[in-house]
Amino acid sequence: MNESTDPLAIRFAALGDPTRLAIVNRLKERGPQSAGDLGDLADISAPAMSRHLKVLHRAGLVRRDVDKQRRIYSVEPEALQAIGSWSIGREEFWTASLDRLTTHLSPKE
Amino acid sequence: MNESTDPLAIRFAALGDPTRLAIVNRLKERGPQSAGDLGDLADISAPAMSRHLKVLHRAGLVRRDVDKQRRIYSVEPEALQAIGSWSIGREEFWTASLDRLTTHLSPKE
DNA sequence: TTGTTAATTAACAAACATGTTAATCGAATG
DNA sequence: CATTCGATTAACATGTTTGTTAATTAACAA
Numbered sequence: 323m324n325e326s327t328d329p330l331a332i333r334f335a336a337l338g339d340p341t342r343l344a345i346v347n348r349l350k351e352r353g354p355q356s357a358g359d360l361g362d363l364a365d366i367s368a369p370a371m372s373r374h375l376k377v378l379h380r381a382g383l384v385r386r387d388v389d390k391q392r393r394i395y396s397v398e399p400e401a402l403q404a405i406g407s408w409s410i411g412r413e414e415f416w417t418a419s420l421d422r423l424t425t426h427l428s429p430k431e
Numbered sequence: 432m433n434e435s436t437d438p439l440a441i442r443f444a445a446l447g448d449p450t451r452l453a454i455v456n457r458l459k460e461r462g463p464q465s466a467g468d469l470g471d472l473a474d475i476s477a478p479a480m481s482r483h484l485k486v487l488h489r490a491g492l493v494r495r496d497v498d499k500q501r502r503i504y505s506v507e508p509e510a511l512q513a514i515g516s517w518s519i520g521r522e523e524f525w526t527a528s529l530d531r532l533t534t535h536l537s538p539k540e
Numbered sequence: 541t542t543g544t545t546a547a548t549t550a551a552c553a554a555a556c557a558t559g560t561t562a563a564t565c566g567a568a569t570g
Numbered sequence: 571c572a573t574t575c576g577a578t579t580a581a582c583a584t585g586t587t588t589g590t591t592a593a594t595t596a597a598c599a600a
Contacts, residue, residue, distance in 0.1 A: 328449050335447025339588085340440045357547060370589055372548055377587095391546050391597040406519035409511045448558085466577060479559055481578055486557095500567045500576050 329382065330408060333401060336381035341366065342374050346383060346397060354387075354396035438491065439517060442510060445490035450475065451483050455492060455506060463496075463505035 337343050341364045348363060349355060357375055361368065375395055378384045383401045387394045446452050450473045457472060458464060466484055470477065484504055487493045492510045496503045 328452065331447055331449045331452045334443045334452065338440055338444025338447045340437050341588095343437065343440045343443065358545090366588090367590065368547070369549080369591085373588075376548090391595095393547065402518045406515050409518065410515035450558095467575090475558090476560065477577070478561085478579080482558075485578090500565095502577065 330404065333381045333383055333405060336377050336383055339374065339377075341371075342378055345374060345378060345395075349384065349395060349397045354394050356389075356392045356394050358392070360395070439513065442490045442492055442514060445486050445492055448483065448486075450480075451487055454483060454487060454504075458493065458504060458506045463503050465498075465501045465503050467501070469504070 337346065344363050345360055348360060357368075357372060360375070361371060364371070375384065375386075375393075379386050379395075381401075383398055384395045385398050387396070446455065453472050454469055457469060466477075466481060469484070470480060473480070484493065484495075484502075488495050488504075490510075492507055493504045494507050496505070
């Protein structure tokens with residue numbers, strides 16, 4: 323399972339942690355926040371929070387702006403849009419899916 | 432990090448593995464497939480594939496239909512739509528985000 | 541300078557994820 | 571009935587993630 327070079331999979335993995343998902347939700351709802359501001363989101367140490375932010379940043383999900391001694395994090399909109407495109411794309415398939423299912427099933431007695 | 436009861440986080444985590452993302456993409460593109468049909472997607476054993484399918488199923492991302500000795504897997508459309516709604520929702524925020532960023536930064540010298 | 545604040549990196553333990561092979565189980569086939 | 575097929579569960583090794591505390595770095599304030 324070394325193929326983690328797929329950007330979409332990396333993003334999903336980053337969002338798969340509840341704390342990191344909460345971080346992104348917070349940034350979506352309240353706008354840019356410093357690392358310290360996000361501290362009350364989860365009952366974890368500052369280093370742990372810092373690591374989560376690093377994961378989100380390396381996945382391209384959040385942007386980091388350095389302001390003196392603070393790091394201001396904000397959502398990276400294109401990353402979310404890419405996820406949206408993937409998930410709602412090929413919608414025409416969905417309706418056809420269940421029909422196609424029956425072709426795979428044995429006739430009912 | 433015990434809060435894994437968030438359904439959205441569970442789904443993202445499931446899609447965060449490259450093999451599982453490939454499985455979902457395959458089901459989206461070609462429609463329902465049996466566990467065996469999906470075997471050529473990754474160079475892993477049948478038990479490993481079976482485990483991935485179980486993760487996807489428990490996350491609500493795929494449906495499993497039993498047909499005699501086969502298990503037919505297909506995409507669970509609402510799950511993908513839920514992800515789409517999350518990712519593209521609150522779009523009005525995005526444009527405002529960068530403006531709000533400046534309010535967090537110190538004046539430039 | 542000295543001390544405080546914001547955030548990170550380093551080192552390490554515990555928990556989780558993912559892969560393997562062997563064993564199991566029901567359905568199909570000769 | 572004995573065997574093969576499709577898929578899963580069991581047991582276990584290994585690598586990755588996530589958390590902790592301690593140390594480090596840079597900016598700020600006295």
